[in-house]
Amino acid sequence: MNNQVISFDYVLTAKGGEVIDASAQGKPLVFISGLGQIIPGLETILLAMQPKEKKTVTIPAKDAYGSHDEHLIYKVERSRLPHREIKVGDMFEVGQGESFMPVTITAINGDEITLDGNHPLAGQDLTFAVEIVEKRAATTEELAHGHVHGTGGCHH
Numbered sequence: 001m002n003n004q005v006i007s008f009d010y011v012l013t014a015k016g017g018e019v020i021d022a023s024a025q026g027k028p029l030v031f032i033s034g035l036g037q038i039i040p041g042l043e044t045i046l047l048a049m050q051p052k053e054k055k056t057v058t059i060p061a062k063d064a065y066g067s068h069d070e071h072l073i074y075k076v077e078r079s080r081l082p083h084r085e086i087k088v089g090d091m092f093e094v095g096q097g098e099s100f101m102p103v104t105i106t107a108i109n110g111d112e113i114t115l116d117g118n119h120p121l122a123g124q125d126l127t128f129a130v131e132i133v134e135k136r137a138a139t140t141e142e143l144a145h146g147h148v149h150g151t152g153g154c155h156h
Contacts (some may be wrong), residue, residue, distance in 0.1 A: 002034025005045050007133040012126060020121075023144040024106050028133040030148045039064045046096040046124060061123050068123030086113070 007028040012021040023029050031037040033047055041063025049055060061067055078084070082092065086105055093100040094115070107114035142149050 003138045003143060004033045004047070005134075005136050006031060006136050007032055007135075008046055009131045011129045013129075014124070014127075023105065031143060032138045032146070032148060035146060039126075042126075042130075045128075046130065046132065049130070049132045050064060051132050051135055056061050056127065056129045058108070058125050058127045064124070065119040065122045066127045068118050072117035073106070073114065074113050074117075075114050078113055081113060083122075 007030045009023045009028045010021075011019060011023075014020050029038075029101050031043075033043060038046075039059060042057075044063075045055065045059075049115035078086075086108065087110060088105050090105045091102060093102050094117075095101055101117050103115040103117050104120065105113060106116045139149070
């Protein structure tokens with residue numbers, strides 16, 4: 001069922017149990033279902049859960065950030081980058097007009113810079129420990145604005 005405001009706590013772990021990300025204590029992540037605001041595989045799981053329900057799930061890469069795409073890795077001359085002071089791991093956006101894509105510097109070989117447009121978690125199955133805090137119908141105003149208002153959301 002789309003157009004629900006879902007608040008949930010989560011801990012995201014990598015293979016081996018290393019914590020990659022987590023909601024802050026007392027500050028659940030809040031989103032409106034059906035608007036593509038979180039990865040599709042996790043949204044499907046959360047939609048089927050009830051408030052106070054807890055679950056640990058593994059979302060396959062294809063339902064998370066997709067597979068790693070070699071076509072999104074390319075080399076550019078340093079002179080084409082916005083900053084001269086760069087290091088491996090730096091992230092920024094590239095593009096023209098209204099079309100921009102985030103990239104990460106993955107290698108520096110003299111003036112040849114390797115950029116990767118894949119999401120850092122592309123190609124990885126993701127394990128989430130989740131707990132639903134609250135579920136409710138989105139308001140007409142929230143749907144019109146495309147985000148949650150009030151507690152855990154935008155205040156305007």
